Amino acid sequence: MKLLPKAKHGMVSRKQSGEMPKLRLMGVYKAFGKKKVLNGVDLDVAKGETLVIIGGSGTGKSVTLKCILGLLQPDKGGIEFDGQNLADLTQAERDEVNSKIGMLFQSAALFDSLSVWENVAFSLLQNKTVSKAEAKRIAIQKLAQVGLNKDVAEVYPADLSGGMKKRVGLARAIATNPEVIFFDEPTTGLDPIMSDVINDLIVSTVKQLGATALTITHDMNSAKKIADKIAMLYEGKIIWVGTVKELEKTKNPYVRQFVAGSANGPIKMEVKV
Amino acid sequence: MKSEIRWQFVDKVGRVVLNFFAAAGRLGLFASETLIQCFHRPFYLKAFGAQLIEIGFYSLPVVALTTLFSGMVIALQTYTGFSSFSSEGPVAMVVLISVTRELAPVMAGLMVAGRIGASMAAELGTMRVTEQIDALTTLSTNPFRYLIVPRVLAGIVMLPILVLIGDIIGICGGYLIGIYKLEFNASTYLMNTWTYLQAMDIVSGMTKAAVFGFIITLLGCYNGFYSKGGAQGVGQATTNAVVSASILILIFNYILTEVFFAL
Structure with a gap:
């Protein structure tokens, strides 16, 4: 069994702000058949905060987002929005929550x-x-x-x-x-200049609305530009949470490898021929 | 070795059977969700109107042509078959009964399955793979109410109307052959058609059409809604929609005929 570095998830923002997070994921599990995609995701997003989830392809970023949006049902664990557990809501209440959400696919x-x-x-x-x-x-x-x-x-x-x-x-x-905006890989498929334009637009619109934002991406330039806080997802778990400054100084080998974009390190890509 | 092959065979058969029941269950749940959402607000009138035109108006040429030629062929075949008798009566009656009871609903059903079932599966399938259906949910819009209910209701409403028009055109096709090719007396032919005309024939044909309309739109939507895997998945969904709808139309045609005329 491989030992992953201990995550600083969740508790960071809870301790710092002392108030109820806008969005909270508590031990979210999701599997498709025998393939376990989410292995107990814990994450807090504070009100007005822009959090970016980084991680390689197939680590469960999109599945996390789909679980929050109600497009997939988690097998285990809870997701709270303004302290309300989303699984307990009626369809009308869920629609009410959705009306407070914006999503860029x-x-x-x-x-x-x-x-x-x-x-x-x-x-x-x-x-x-x-x-x-x-x-x-x-x-x-x-x-x-x-x-x-x-x-x-x-x-x-x-x-x-x-x-x-x-x-x-x-x-x-x-x-x-909306009170919360989700961005799914906002710069994928765009040239570097257009990517930067979109990043600037995300920063300005989120600030203008005073909204909470959750972005998933594997584009580090985008992540550094828009994030207040960055969380790294690896093998279905949040293994690191911190600010952009902390990201640059971190000694976590998984994060360092991902930020450097290196093929050598603890993260091994499965290449099937 | 032999027993291994036998077990592989059992394994494959088991898989096919399980997959069949799983698919039937999913389709049943999809149908029940559609029916439940029919009674929930909001009702998207504009989308319903657009589907009425798409299914009804734009399918009219293809339904008119197929029923016209079916009526003409039946008139010719019946005349050949009944040539030793005085044929005016039988030809008019056979054209009337076969067109209203069988040919118009089945031909219209199969034609609309090819036209509408395929286009619905392709449209919804593309919406699924480009995340447009997910986008609807995030925009607080129930995809069943917005996409499926207008299509299924429009199918149930428009197919009987198409079949009614197909009945008239099919009988006209038989009349044209009877008068201009077989040289029957026009007024006698019309009189015979009128005499043999029974409300039950028309009603049974239209009821079949409503069921076929439900089958076509439901399977078109179901296959598109659950399609996956990009362009190939959409292509597969389109094929499945047409093939499964066509088979079910023929099966339900038999069941409904049994219900209407054999019981």
């Missing part, structure tokens, strides 16, 4: 059949909290916030570039002024 996941502004205003149009004209006005305002002009509003997603799709996805994620 890796592929942007824009609806092909709807125009850009209808995508951005989707929640507003479905909930019928505002008129159609008002929803369009808000959508155009959110598009401007992510650096897109109103000519893009009438275009369909198929006609957009990768970077523009990410921006529209971000505008949709912030359309309802």
Whole structure:
């Protein structure tokens, strides 16, 4: 059995802030058949904090996010949002929680059949909290916030570039002024300059909304730029939590190898031929 | 060695049987969730309207053509079969009964399964692999209510209407052959058609159509909704949707015929 370094998870933010975290994962387990993906994930995200989960492919980053979003049910463990255990909620209560959440998907996941502004205003149009004209006005305002002009509003997603799709996805994620925003690999598939533009947009929009943010990525430049705190996921467990400064000084061999992007170290990639 | 081969065979058969029951169970749960969500708000009227047009209006040409030629063929075949008798009566009756009871619902069902079942599976499958279905959930929108219910309800409503139109066109096809090729008397042919016309024939055909509409849309949505593995998965979902819907249409056609006419 391989010994992993002791995680500093959770307790750090609990001790520091002394208040209830916005989001808390307690011993979350998830397996697909015989393959154990999450092996007891413990994590706290404090209110207003931007936490980035880093980790290699297949370490369970996306599964963690899907469990929080309710797209997958954990086999064991609990996930709390504002102190409420998500597993105990009724569908209506879950919808209420979802209305406080914004999500930027890796592929942007824009609806092909709807125009850009209808995508951005989707929640507003479905909930019928505002008129159609008002929803369009808000959508155009959110598009401007992510650096897109109103000519893009009438275009369909198929006609957009990768970077523009990410921006529209971000505008949709912030359309309802959510309390928590999730970012799934926000810079994957983008060139370095566009990646930096998206990172800047994430930082500015999260700050503007005063939201709590949870990002999963394996892009270290992105992680360093947007994170208040970074957590490393390895073999389905959080093995390290710390600030960007702590990340640079850490002696944890797993984190050091991942940050350096080295093939040599305790993390062994399975290469099947 | 022999016993090992025998056990491998038992293993394979067992796997196939288990997979079949697992798939049937998943489909049953999917169908029950769809039916439950039909009675929950909100109801997406715009999406329902769009599906009515897609399934009903745009399937009309293909259903009209297949029922027209089916009616024409039945008129010709019946005439050949009954050539030793006075044929006007039997031809009109056989065209009427076969088109309304069997040909229009089955042909329309199979045609719509190919057109709509495939497109639904491909659309929903693409939405699944590009995370659009997950995005719906995160935007507080139930994917069953937004995507599945409008499609299934539109299928149940539009298939009977398509079949009713198919009935009329199929009978017209028989009439055209009867009058212009077999040189029957037009008024006698029409009189015979009217005499043999029974409400039960039309109703049974339309009921079959409603069931077929449910089967086509449910299987199209089910296969698309649970597709995985990118482009190949979507292709597989499309094939499965059409093949499974076509087989179930033929099985349920027999069961419903038994219920309506044999009991």
